Amino acid sequence: MFKSEAASWFRIYEMFQFKSFHMYGIIGSALAIGVVMIQLIKRYQLKSAYGEPIVIPDKAKSFYRYSIGGTIFGLGWGLSGACPGPIFTLLGAGFLPIMVVLVFAVAGTWVYGLLMDKLPH
Amino acid sequence: MSSNLRTLCTICGAGKNTDFFKFDWKTQQWNLLVAGGAIIGGWIASNYLTIDPSVLIHEDTIAKLNQLNIKSAGTAYLPEELFGMDHFLEPKIFASLALGGLLVGFGARYAGGCTSGHAISGLSNLQLVSLYAVIGFFVGGLLMNHFLLPFIL
Numbered sequence: 001m002f003k004s005e006a007a008s009w010f011r012i013y014e015m016f017q018f019k020s021f022h023m024y025g026i027i028g029s030a031l032a033i034g035v036v037m038i039q040l041i042k043r044y045q046l047k048s049a050y051g052e053p054i055v056i057p058d059k060a061k062s063f064y065r066y067s068i069g070g071t072i073f074g075l076g077w078g079l080s081g082a083c084p085g086p087i088f089t090l091l092g093a094g095f096l097p098i099m100v101v102l103v104f105a106v107a108g109t110w111v112y113g114l115l116m117d118k119l120p121h
Numbered sequence: 122m123s124s125n126l127r128t129l130c131t132i133c134g135a136g137k138n139t140d141f142f143k144f145d146w147k148t149q150q151w152n153l154l155v156a157g158g159a160i161i162g163g164w165i166a167s168n169y170l171t172i173d174p175s176v177l178i179h180e181d182t183i184a185k186l187n188q189l190n191i192k193s194a195g196t197a198y199l200p201e202e203l204f205g206m207d208h209f210l211e212p213k214i215f216a217s218l219a220l221g222g223l224l225v226g227f228g229a230r231y232a233g234g235c236t237s238g239h240a241i242s243g244l245s246n247l248q249l250v251s252l253y254a255v256i257g258f259f260v261g262g263l264l265m266n267h268f269l270l271p272f273i274l
Contacts (some may be wrong), residue, residue, distance in 0.1 A: 001159060006174045009199050013186065013198075016266035019179035027240055034245025059233065059248045065176055066250050068256020069184045069231030070239070076224025078265030079217060079256060081199070081271070083225065083235045084122040092163030097209035101222035108136035108226025109126040113141035119231065 001089040009081025016078055064120040076108075122237045124149065131150045167198075174198040184203035202274075217273055220227045224261075232257065 004026050007009045015023035040046065041054050048054050077083055080101045082090065087105065090098040112119075127142065128149040135142035156273050162237025167174065175196050186194035193201040201208065229235040234243060234253045240258065 003164050003170060004197075005176050007163070007198075007252055010176045010178045010182075010186075010194060012199075012262075013266065013270075014182045016262045017179075017182050017185065027236070030241050031244055031247045034241055035204050035247070038245050056246055058191040058246075059243060059250050061250060063250075064251060066232050066239075066253035067257045069228050069233070070254040071212045071228070071261040071264075072125045072191065072224055072257075073228025073254075074258040074261020074263075075236060076226075076261075076267045077236075078262040078270065079268055080221025080225060082157075082221075083233075083237070084126060084229060085159055085237055087225075088122075088125075088159035089163035089166075090199070092160035092247075093167035093198075094164070095204055097204045097218065097255075099208065100215060100218040102207060102227070103218040104222030105226035105229075108223035108228075109123075109221070110130045110135050110139075110142075110226075110228045112227045112230045113135060113139045114125070114129065116141055116231075 005092070007082065007086035007089045007091055012077065012081040062121055068094055068120065076105075122152075122156065123236075125152055126152055126226050128153060134220040152243075155274065189271060228261070249272075 001007045006023065006026055011020075011023055014020050038056065041056070046054055053118055082098065082101060084105065087102050091102065128146050131135075131144060131146045133141040138143070176198055177195060180195075183194040186192075187198075189199045191202050193205075203209065203214055203218065210219060225235070229238075234238065234251070234254060236255075236258065239251040239254040241249075243257065
């Protein structure tokens with residue numbers, strides 16, 4: 001995460017400016033590998049290291065929660081330059097102010113939990 | 122990754138009043154370990170595997186950021202103006218980081234996932250709903266980047 005620079009606010013800014021292939025390359029190559037691996041897992045019914053079958057459940061079908069929630073997330077992603085994964089990475093890398101983002105991200109999740117019954121899903 | 126934010130709420134006791142957080146957080150230990158790994162990975166990568174952490178973004182982007190008073194573009198990993206130890210406690214900066222965090226946390230759980238859950242795992246599993254989420258991510262990100270950041274920064 002750190003070395004790929006996916007945790008860098010600058011790369012996220014650049015991504016939304018469409019000025020480089022960089023971030024698209026990271027997401028795209030992860031997707032390419034992911035699609036192939038999941039198909040292999042499903043076709044050959046591969047088992048986990050514990051010998052259990054790997055089951056990847058389908059996500060609940062809906063529209064509003066994904067599009068509205070996604071847009072809200074995107075606004076935050078564009079502002080803070082970080083998704084949850086990079087937040088932890090940056091913490092480890094010693095960028096202590098990211099703790100502000102982390103604490104408020106947990107708070108935002110809590111607010112969602114409180115309001116979720118009132119939101120369109 | 123965003124499920125860890127929910128787990129953290131549960132560990133802090135949010136489950137006492139809110140059903141969404143009423144679950145046995147110990148079943149999510151594997152996921153917390155991934156987050157812990159990300160922290161360790163960030164530590165190892167920045168301290169031992171990086172000589173120069175500057176992120177060399179496109180010169181047009183550097184110019185644009187300079188116009189927005191972000192002068193550390195091209196010479197740092199994170200903008201000093203937002204994440205620097207001598208800046209992040211300034212009210213406007215702190216509020217921006219806090220708002221960013223709030224939107225990420227709220228939005229990710231509302232959408233049932235973040236970039237790792239939808240853009241990577243969901244799309245890899247050919248889930249149409251993940252495409253809705255990813256389109257949402259981009260709409261939000263573009264709105265922020267092109268229309269809102271110029272006012273916030």
